[in-house]
Structures are given as structure tokens and as C-alpha cells.
Amino acid sequence: MxxxxxxxxxxxxxxxxxxxxxxxxxxxxxxxxxxxxxxxxxxxxxxxxxxxxxxxxxxxxxxxxxxxxxxxxxxxxxxxxxxxxxxxxxxxxxxxxxxxxxxxxxxxxxxxxxxxxGEVGLDPGIDHISAARTIHNIHAEGGQVESFWSVCGSLPDHTANNNPLGYKLTWAPESLVGASVRDAVIVKNQKQVFYPRGETFRHYTLEEIQGLGWFEVYANADSTPYIQQYGMPEAKDVFRGTLRFPGWCDFVVATNSLGLYGQKKMSLEGVTFAGLVRQLAGAPAEAPVHDAVASFLGLPSHGLVLKQMEWLGLFDDRNIPISEGGPRDVLTCLFYEKLLLLPEERDLVVMQHRYRVFYPETRRTVLRISTLVERGGAGKETAIARTTGIPFGIGADLILSGRVQEKGLIGPTVPSINDPMLEQLEEMGIRFSDTEIEMD
The missing domain is CATH 3.40.50.720 (NAD(P)-binding Rossmann-like Domain)
Incomplete structure (x- = not known):
């Protein structure tokens, strides 16, 4: 034992x-x-x-x-x-x-x-081991990975998608706020594209996941290390990103522009949410907060982003419930109040990899698509808890059993972990579905 x-x-x-x-x-x-x-x-x-x-x-x-x-x-x-x-x-x-x-x-x-x-869980974690195995198989078949596109999202299930932000938290709000100002790097035409401090949200695209609908996709963190980690030096385009329901990215851009992710501490005694927002917008105390924010951001006062802010509580004339903190802490308070997934609600985890593969011998080009969809919650374990937590247990068990001989700092794509973990996840019902499309 x-x-x-x-x-x-x-x-x-x-x-x-x-x-x-x-x-x-x-x-x-x-x-x-x-x-x-x-x-x-x-x-x-x-x-x-x-x-x-x-x-x-x-x-x-x-x-x-x-x-x-x-x-x-x-x-x-x-x-x-x-x-x-x-x-x-x-x-x-x-x-x-x-x-x-x-x-x-x-x-x-x-x-x-x-x-x-390290990098154990869902993202990072399952994304790595699934991609590494597929890329290994592609190379074994004589194929070349021309482009790699990978996205993941932890979301409310469609049955629980019932607020203007289209999002609910199954993880710490502090982490969500921090991720909203993270740098991102992708590779496009073999050149790095850098998005500093949340700029990635200005460059989102709309993508359809078959059977689930349309999502916003934005680049997440640094994609470049995975060219080597996955063993695909031939790849011209590499993108790792995050999925959200439509409406999220413009909200993040607006709240970032307003300064709501700032960390500078200040006294918040007797300060209202509306008062802080007026201050960030450079508006006088008597100014209507809704109009002040619309003017500061250059947005229509009737637009979705202003309505999202109002629903969240940023325009409320009630005192902020903490005595000291930065704007980021205030936003976190509202996320705790309004965005937590309720115990009776279901959550949704979606992960998809797309590989554009060229086979030199046959001159064929195909698009391989691998999709993982997990639902949970409604009084049971959430999908995000299951897909994040189980890999930790498997990883620790593999080390304890002596199957992992590598020492030092390692990721889950080492052979002694990659295939056994993926096989055990599949045995527990966490598996990808695969499709292949011939390209012209």
C-alpha cells in the first residue's frame, strides 16, 4: 500500500x-x-x-x-x-x-x-496526450502535419446557459480573471504571432463544433512549445485556444479597456460598484454611469456589452463588499455572485483537435477531427471535475506503480504516461470521437 x-x-x-x-x-x-x-x-x-x-x-x-x-x-x-x-x-x-x-x-x-x-488535467493534460498520440500515428502512416488547431472549453451546458454572458464558473473566479489578461502566442505561416495582455480577445473567430453549435475561439497562452513537445516540426500553423459561447470576448475586451483587471490596491470603504466604474471611466460622480461607460469605451449605449455589465452588477449603487482591493478583486466578487454553476445545473466540456495532414506518397490531404464532449453536474460530479481530476489520480498511480522511470520535471506526453493514461481514460468513458475529411 x-x-x-x-x-x-x-x-x-x-x-x-x-x-x-x-x-x-x-x-x-x-x-x-x-x-x-x-x-x-x-x-x-x-x-x-x-x-x-x-x-x-x-x-x-x-x-x-x-x-x-x-x-x-x-x-x-x-x-x-x-x-x-x-x-x-x-x-x-x-x-x-x-x-x-x-x-x-x-x-x-x-x-x-x-x-x-506537470500539465496534468484537462487543459493542460488530456489535450496533450490525445494530440501527441494522434500525431505519432500520423507520422507512422507517412503523413505530415501541415497545421494543428486545438481548442477546449469548460462551459455551462445549453440547458444552463441562461445569463447574458453565456458563461458559468466551475473553477475559481480568480483564475478566470487572471486568464483574461494572459499573453498568447500562435504560429501562422511558420511565424509567431504575439497577443499581449488579453489582446487575444480582440482576435477571436467564430467556429462551429458539429452537433453543438457556434462558439467564439481565442488563442490561449503560448502555443509554440508544443511544436517540439508533440513532435511536429513540419507544422506551418499551430493554434491552441479556448471556446466560449458568443458574447464573451467583447465583454472581456470592454472590461479590460475599462481597467477592471487592474491589481492596484485601494480603499473601497463606502465605495459603490457604480462609483468605482465612474472613477475608472474618468467620469464625475453625478454622471449617469451607463452613459459614462458607453462614452469611455466608444460603444453604443443600447449594445450587448453595456447590458452585460449592467446585469453583472457593475452599475449597481450598492457598496462593494470588500474594504480594500483592486478592480480585479471587485470583478471577482461579482463573478462569485452571478456566475457560479448551481448544484442542480449541468456543465459541458468540449475539446477538439483539427489536423491538416498531407501524405506525400499519395498526394492526399485530409482533415482529421478529434472531438471530446463530456457533460456532468445536476447533482453529480461536474464534467470539468471528472476530466480534470481523474488524470491526476491516474498520473500519481502510474508513478507509484513504478511504470514511470523518468526523473525531473516532465509532462504527460512521455511514453510511460501518455498511452497508459489515455487508455485508462477511455476505459472510464472519457474518449474522443474521430472523423476524417478529404481535402481538395
Whole structure:
């Protein structure tokens, strides 16, 4: 029996913890909210819930009962300190961190003799292992990947898509706000195209996913490392992006232009939402907030974006419920109020890869399309929890079983993880459907 410590018992923790318990591992879950940890462990004889802060109380827990592996489900901001715990105690770890953000720790991880498996989950995670396998198969058939297009979205199911933003949160609002001002890089005609600080939302396209309808698609983070990671140096176009229902991108552009993603702290005592928005728009206190924002942004006062802002509560004459913070914190408050997926509502996960493939021997060009669609919620596990959490459990189990021999900082596309994880996900019902279209 192997021992596992899981740090964090948030929205995606349940499927990860259950996967580990079902495989006979002893699992201790640490979270600042004890009831949250207990909910995921239940009365399983191999499970234990502990209250504590991973970075403050985690070392004592590790020292009192050393585990064989750590699973970090902590927020992104705490991912690097969690990896430092693995280095300090010589214990392998599975975590969601983007590999590029942990490169400065790579030598320390290697010297400590541990395995740190990053980019595990849905996106990043399942996107990597599914794409890497397909590209390997294309090359084995003698094909060349001319272009690669990959998108993913965690959305409300159509039955729960009932607000003007077309979006509901199944993950932390803080992460959504942070992602709205992230840089993005794609490759077009073998040249890099850079979108700084949320500019990607100005360059969205409309794309149809067969059977699901039309979505906005915008570039997400840096696509360039995956040319090497997926082994497709011949690709002329590489795009990794995010799916949203129509109306989201213009809202993000407008709120970003207004300064609502700013982090500069200020006193918010006695400040109303409308008052803060007037201030950001440079309008006097007596100005109608709706007209002030329309004028500042150069938008029609009757347009959708202004109506979205009004619905969210940005024009409300009520006090902001925090005494200090930046505009980003205020926007996060409203997301918590208005955008959380309710327990009785269903969510939707959509992932699609498109590969334009050229076969030199036959001079054929085909478009391969792989699509993953998962629905959840309505009193059961959400689709995002299932597709994000289960890969953590599988990844940790593969390391504990000795099937992963690689040491250092690695991603899920290494052969010892890629195929076994994808096969196990398929056995659990998480699988892609594939189609192929002949191109002229």
C-alpha cells in the first residue's frame, strides 16, 4: 500500500481522490476547510481528512508520516512553492503547473531524484496526450502535419446557459480573471504571432463544433512549445485556444479597456460598484454611469456589452463588499455572485483537435477531427471535475506503480504516461470521437 498526500480539496479534487482510493492507496487530504476534505474522503477506510494550510502545515504532515507521492491541487499561485516541498523532502509530485513556469526549478528537481509530473488535467493534460498520440500515428502512416488547431472549453451546458454572458464558473473566479489578461502566442505561416495582455480577445473567430453549435475561439497562452513537445516540426500553423459561447470576448475586451483587471490596491470603504466604474471611466460622480461607460469605451449605449455589465452588477449603487482591493478583486466578487454553476445545473466540456495532414506518397490531404464532449453536474460530479481530476489520480498511480522511470520535471506526453493514461481514460468513458475529411 502506497501513501499519498493530496493538498487541496477544491472543485476537481473528488475524482482524483476517488481514483487513488479505488486503486488501494492510502490517501490523506489536507485543506484549510476540514469539511471540504472530509466530503471527498467520506468514510473510506483508506482515506483521512486533515485541516491545514499546505505550505504552513504541510511540512509537519510530511515529516510525521512521509508519503510516497504528493498530489498538488492548489491554486496556480501556490504551485511553485508546492514543488519546492517535493524538492525539499525528496518526494515525487503530480501537479497542474505549466512546465515553462517551473523551468527555473528543473535542476533542483533533477538533483533531488524525484519526478514532478506537470500539465496534468484537462487543459493542460488530456489535450496533450490525445494530440501527441494522434500525431505519432500520423507520422507512422507517412503523413505530415501541415497545421494543428486545438481548442477546449469548460462551459455551462445549453440547458444552463441562461445569463447574458453565456458563461458559468466551475473553477475559481480568480483564475478566470487572471486568464483574461494572459499573453498568447500562435504560429501562422511558420511565424509567431504575439497577443499581449488579453489582446487575444480582440482576435477571436467564430467556429462551429458539429452537433453543438457556434462558439467564439481565442488563442490561449503560448502555443509554440508544443511544436517540439508533440513532435511536429513540419507544422506551418499551430493554434491552441479556448471556446466560449458568443458574447464573451467583447465583454472581456470592454472590461479590460475599462481597467477592471487592474491589481492596484485601494480603499473601497463606502465605495459603490457604480462609483468605482465612474472613477475608472474618468467620469464625475453625478454622471449617469451607463452613459459614462458607453462614452469611455466608444460603444453604443443600447449594445450587448453595456447590458452585460449592467446585469453583472457593475452599475449597481450598492457598496462593494470588500474594504480594500483592486478592480480585479471587485470583478471577482461579482463573478462569485452571478456566475457560479448551481448544484442542480449541468456543465459541458468540449475539446477538439483539427489536423491538416498531407501524405506525400499519395498526394492526399485530409482533415482529421478529434472531438471530446463530456457533460456532468445536476447533482453529480461536474464534467470539468471528472476530466480534470481523474488524470491526476491516474498520473500519481502510474508513478507509484513504478511504470514511470523518468526523473525531473516532465509532462504527460512521455511514453510511460501518455498511452497508459489515455487508455485508462477511455476505459472510464472519457474518449474522443474521430472523423476524417478529404481535402481538395
Amino acid at each position: 502506497k501513501k499519498v498526500i493530496v493538498f487541496g480539496a477544491g472543485r476537481v479534487a473528488g475524482p482524483a481522490i476517488r481514483t487513488l482510493l479505488e486503486r488501494g492507496h492510502q490517501v490523506t487530504v489536507m485543506d484549510p476547510v476540514l469539511e471540504r476534505a472530509r466530503r471527498h474522503v467520506g468514510d473510506h477506510p483508506l482515506g483521512r481528512a486533515v485541516q491545514g494550510d499546505a505550505l504552513i502545515d504541510g511540512p509537519a504532515l510530511i515529516e510525521s508520516d512521509p508519503p510516497d507521492i504528493l498530489v498538488s491541487l492548489l491554486p496556480v499561485a501556490l504551485a511553485v512553492p508546492a514543488i519546492e516541498l517535493s524538492v525539499r523532502y525528496g518526494i515525487s509530485q503530480v501537479c497542474p503547473i505549466y512546465l515553462n513556469t517551473a523551468r527555473h526549478l528543473e535542476d533542483q528537481i533533477r538533483r533531488s531524484g524525484v519526478t514532478v509530473l
